[in-house]
Amino acid sequence: MSGLVLDRLEVRAKGKMIVALTAVVKPGEVLTIMGPSGSGKSTALAAIIGTLGPEFSLSGRLVLDGRDVTGLPTRARGVGILFQDDVLFPHLSVGGNLAFALPPALQGRKARRAAVEAALAKAGLAGFADRDPATLSGGERARVALMRTLLAEPGALLLDEPFSRLDAGLRDRIRTFVLDLIRAERIPAVLVTHQPEDARAAGGRIIDPQGRPVQAGP
Amino acid sequence: MTADGALRFAPRLTLLLMAVPVIAGLAGTLRPAFEAGSVARLLDWPGLPRAMALSMGTGIASTVLALALTLGLVAALQGGRLFTLILRLLSPLLAVPHAAAALGLAFLLAPSGWIARALSPWATGWTQPPDLLILNDPAGLALTAGLVLKEVPFLLLILIAALPQADAPRRLMLMASLGYGRVAGWMLSVLPAVWPQMRPAVYAVLAYSMTAVDMAIVLGPALPPTLSAQLVLWMTSPDLSIHPVAAAGALVQLGLVLAALALLRGAETGLARLGCRLALTGIRGIRADRWLAPVVGGAGLLVVLLMAGSLAGLALWSFAGPWVFPDAWPQHLELDAWARAAPGLGPAALETLLLAALSTALATGLVLSCLEAEARFGLKPGGGALWLLWLPLIMPQVAFLPGLAELALRTGAEGSTGAVAAAHLVFVLPYVFLSLAAPWRAWDPRLAVAGAALGATPGRIFWRLRLPMLLRPILTAAAVGFAVSVGQYLPTLLIGGGRVTTLTTEAVALSSGGNRRIIGTYAMLQLALPLLAFALALALPAALFRNRTGMRPGA
Ligand SMILES: Nc1ncnc2c1ncn2[C@@H]1O[C@H](COP(=O)(O)OP(=O)(O)OP(=O)(O)O)[C@@H](O)[C@H]1O
Ligand SMILES: [Mg+2]
Secondary structure (H helix, E strand, C coil): CCCEEEEEEEEEECCEEEEEEEEEECCCCEEEEECCCCCCHHHHHHHHHCCCCCCEEEEEEEEECCEECCCCCHHHHCEEEECCCCCCCCCCCHHHHHHHHCCCCCCCHHHHHHHHHHHHHHCCCCCCCCCCHHHCCHHHHHHHHHHHHHHCCCCEEEEECCCCCCCHHHHHHHHHHHHHHHHHHCCCEEEEECCHHHHHHHCCCEECCCCCECCCCC | CCHHHHHHHHHHHHHHHHHHHHHHHHHHHHHHHHCCCHHHHHHHCCCHHHHHHHHHHHHHHHHHHHHHHHHHHHHHHCCCHHHHHHHHHHHHHHHCCHHHHHHHHHHHHCCCCHHHHHHCCCCCCCCCCCCCCCCCCCCCHHHHHHHHHHHHHHHHHHHHHHHHHHCHHHHHHHHHHCCCCHHHHHHHHCHHHHHHHHHHHHHHHHHHHHHCCHHHHHHCCCCCCCHHHHHHHHHCCCCHHHHHHHHHHHHHHHHHHHHHHHHHHHHHHHHHHHHHHHHHHCCCCHHHHHHHHHHHHHHHHHHHHHHHHHHHHHHHHHHECCCCCCCCCCCCECCHHHHHHHHHHHHHHHHHHHHHHHHHHHHHHHHHHHHHHHHHHCCCCCHHHHHHHHHHHHCCHHHHHHHHHHHHHHHCCCCCHHHHHHHHHHHHHHHHHHHHHHHHHCCCHHHHHHHHHCCCCHHHHHHHHHHHHCHHHHHHHHHHHHHHHHHCCHHHHHHCCCCCCCHHHHHHHHHCCCCHHHHHHHHHHHHHHHHHHHHHHHHHHHHHCCCCHHHCCCC
16 A cells, blocks of 8 residues: 555653554645644654654554554655755755765766756756755755655655745745645655644645644634 | 674773773872882982972962963953954964973073063163073973963863853843843853863863973973972983882872862862852942953963964074074074974974874774764763763873883883874873864754655765764864874873984973074974864865855854
8 A cells, every 4th residue: 555654653751642643644645733832743753754762652653655664764764854944965066965865776977967957957946956055045945955855765755844934925836836746746745834824735634743633724 | 793883882992992091001100109118218309399389389370370361351351352352363372282382482481582682681781691590480480371371272262162052142141131240240140151061171271280291391490390390200210210209209299189179179169159159249240340351351462472472482493593692583594403403303293293193083083983873872971971081181191101101111012103192092082072072963963864864874974964064173173183192292202112202202302402493493393283284174174165155164
């Protein structure tokens, strides 16, 4: 079965239940986790990406495309992440950032360069490969970050409030761009946000970190 | 063992590498002290009380002065233009080896030194160098001055590094809004927050100042010298029967240092209590600001001027042609001294470079392994680990190096470059660690998560992300280590068994001869090597990442 399955994924710290999620996210679907500060959004993300600290205890299963990835380290899960900031690597060029993400199986300098160029073109950034990431605009950086994540060919995508740092006009455009790509590439995605408009735009189910449905009504 | 397993072991290995030489060395040094008659013979030495008093006096006085000046500078002036100027001028002075600083100061202060020449004959009436004991004075004032000059830049940088965690600007604003004076507000609100991080450095400065041998030989009194300087004379004496006396002396020196540290600890508690009581009185200390700012500002500038004059004097002497006494400037400049010194300078410089490169490479590798292990396995170093790291810097060198030297002698390693480099490592590593730990830990952990989410292994994250992104602080830490190695006197002398000659050992050995031109060449080169290392540490990342705005310092 393809998609991301959260099977009674529960996180506790000092006996307190912080996260309790059960959900199926089909390819191209976006599950939104929304909740007030301290409700456990960051903890839920950490559980899915595999960066929970030792003070937390995790139970349940995380299944990606039929593969149980619960115990795997972050790098072996096939789960990509977009942070609040773009977190581009400042010492690499834009092309270097993208090439870092390309799977090693794609071999040959030319082929890798071509894959990078194609990704940039898709993001409307053709010819940006040799640019210094620090010289890009916020919107350009956000698009590079998304393309970098997608080049690693993730089985699922986590979005950690990726639009909240963008200013209003830009936010709509980037959000559309990201969500359209997710649908086009048929990637299951989990969006963490505290902005109802993000949740509505995502178009999928909206729950809180304890798995309860949330109304994102206007 | 897998690479992962080896990495996990790195912190423990490193702490062992620090602690074992110190403890084994201590045991080896002190054992002969308990031979029958050693202590009695030491007590028979008439110079003992005076040598002990000198160690205590110069050590404590220089530490108190350096610490007071450092705290005063930051408390009264930080944020101002004068402070920025002083800081900018003092920071590079950290790279100046102790011996070079001492020799330069000696050239400046001596009766025939630059200051006397500049003032003669018009102000002093001297046409001959006066018969004054300005240098090597029996009270150790010149030595104290030299120690202060050398320790202020060190303490200042340690304090500056500790400040960000103290949230100083907001605390100061709060204190100011409560009506407190600048200095009083700083001492009451910021100092308690930064002190725990400064404490080991202050302890190290105190222990070092009490026992510094190279500076004591150049600037200190002669009959008797400070206790440590006398111990080294005995330890390197061909008369083997005196060695147990030296061991007994080392025991006394260790006791003195421990007593001084206990005194400092007591003073800390006392002052803290006094501070609390002061805080309760609500005294705002407004008037103190008015006279403290100019006093510490002036003292800070004096330190800068003395150091600059010392270094300029070294350079000038190395190029000086004929230079008769009251002239303020040599008749002409020439390269004769450099030509004459070259046959000795070359090999000494090479040996210095080799030792520094070996010990720094090893130290940097170990420190990176420790920090990477900490990050990868989520290890949290306890307070005990930090003290072990400081141990080699706090224990008096004369108390453990002779024991190590004996060990080296028995294993046949004495006099080899490898053994001396290993001894340097013990002193280089703590400095490399202390310089690198903060920038390393400040690296945004999301970068590692981003890398891992893109499928990168921990190794790839280390080599391709963390290492290049932290290249500047890594190279800076390595340059600090390099400078520390270049400056090492006693480890080179004792573990080298007199057969490993570096610029430092040679410069100190030459200091008694008084050929200022030749001394100048050695000291200049001794100074040039660390400066070169620092220049490289700045230039290399700047060149590699010249097209990466996000890699600039402060970006
Ligand atoms: N180490 C820990 N031990 C115990 N409880 C913890 C620990 N870390 C976090 N928590 C608790 O877990 C809960 C969820 O924290 P989390 O950071 O996931 O919230 P969040 O929804 O991301 O909040 P925000 O929107 O402010 O980022 C909080 O109540 C927090 O106090
Ligand atoms: Mg959060």
